Amino acid sequence: MIDEPTRRARRMTRLLVLPLAGLAAALVIAAVYLSDRPADNDGDAARAGASAATTERKAAAGAASEGSLAAFVVKSDRPRVPDVAFTDANGQSVSLADFKGKTILLNLWATWCAPCRKEMPDLDRLQRDLGSETFKVVALSLDRGGLDASKAFLDKIGVKHLELYVDDTGRASTPLKIIGMPTTLLIDPDGREIGRLIGPAPWDSPEAKALISTHSR
Numbered sequence: 001m002i003d004e005p006t007r008r009a010r011r012m013t014r015l016l017v018l019p020l021a022g023l024a025a026a027l028v029i030a031a032v033y034l035s036d037r038p039a040d041n042d043g044d045a046a047r048a049g050a051s052a053a054t055t056e057r058k059a060a061a062g063a064a065s066e067g068s069l070a071a072f073v074v075k076s077d078r079p080r081v082p083d084v085a086f087t088d089a090n091g092q093s094v095s096l097a098d099f100k101g102k103t104i105l106l107n108l109w110a111t112w113c114a115p116c117r118k119e120m121p122d123l124d125r126l127q128r129d130l131g132s133e134t135f136k137v138v139a140l141s142l143d144r145g146g147l148d149a150s151k152a153f154l155d156k157i158g159v160k161h162l163e164l165y166v167d168d169t170g171r172a173s174t175p176l177k178i179i180g181m182p183t184t185l186l187i188d189p190d191g192r193e194i195g196r197l198i199g200p201a202p203w204d205s206p207e208a209k210a211l212i213s214t215h216s217r
Contacts, residue, residue: 069207071197074215078192081106081185082175086140086167091147094165096138096191103135103194103216105203106185108178110143111153115200116182120157125204127161130212134189137203141166142173142181186215 085095096106107123109116120139127137139162141150146168154164172178176185179198186194194215202208 069197069201069205069211071199071201072186072195072211073197074195075193078188078194081187081191081193083191084167084172084175086165086172087147089147089151089164096187099136099138099187100191101189102133103189103212104187105135105137105212106187107137107139108142108173108176108181108183109139110141110181111145111149112143113181117153117157119182119200119203120154120159120162122201122203122205122208124159124161126208129204130209131161135212135216137162138165139163140172142168142170142178144168144170186212188216 081096083095083097085093088094096104105123105126107119109120111117123137123139131137141164143150143166147164147166150166151164154162176183182200183196183198184201184203185196188194
C-alpha cells in the first residue's frame, strides 16, 4: 500500500516532467527548422536591390541639391505639356501655347525658395546668351505674393533679360506635376516635354547650353 507522502511526491514529479518534455520537443522542432532552412538568398538579394535603389535615389537627390545637371531626366516619349495659364508683368493672361514654335526652358520658382533665388542669375544669363526667336527661358513664379513680390525680388538681384510671369494661385503646379521647387522643364516647339530637372542647376554653364542644344534638335 502506497502511503500519502509517496503519492504526493509522484504527482509532483508528473507535473514537472510534462512541461519539460513539451519544452524539449519544441526546442528539437526549432532546431530542425533552423538547420534545414535554405540560405535566405532571396532576402539577401531583395535587401541588396533595395540598398542599391536607395543609393541611386540618394545620388540623384544629392546631384539635385548640389545643383548638378546630372539630375536632368529625359522623357523618351515626350509627353505633351498641359497648356497652363498665368499672367505677365502687365497682368495680362498668358499660356504655354503662346510660346509654341519655340524651345522653352520653363522654370518654376518662388521668392521664398532659397535654391530658386540662387539660380535665378544663371537663368538670366542663359536668356541673355541663348534667347532668340527659337529659344526662350520662361521663369514662372508661383509666389503667393504675386507680381509685386516677384518683381521686387528680380529687380533687387538685377535681372535684366528674363520676363516676369506669375501664377500666384499655384494651380499650374498640379497639371505640370511639380513636386518641389525649383523644377525646370525643357519643352520642344510642339509643346512636348523633352525632360525635366528637380532642383537647381548652373543653367548658364557650357554643359547646360550643350544639353539644351543636343535635346532641342
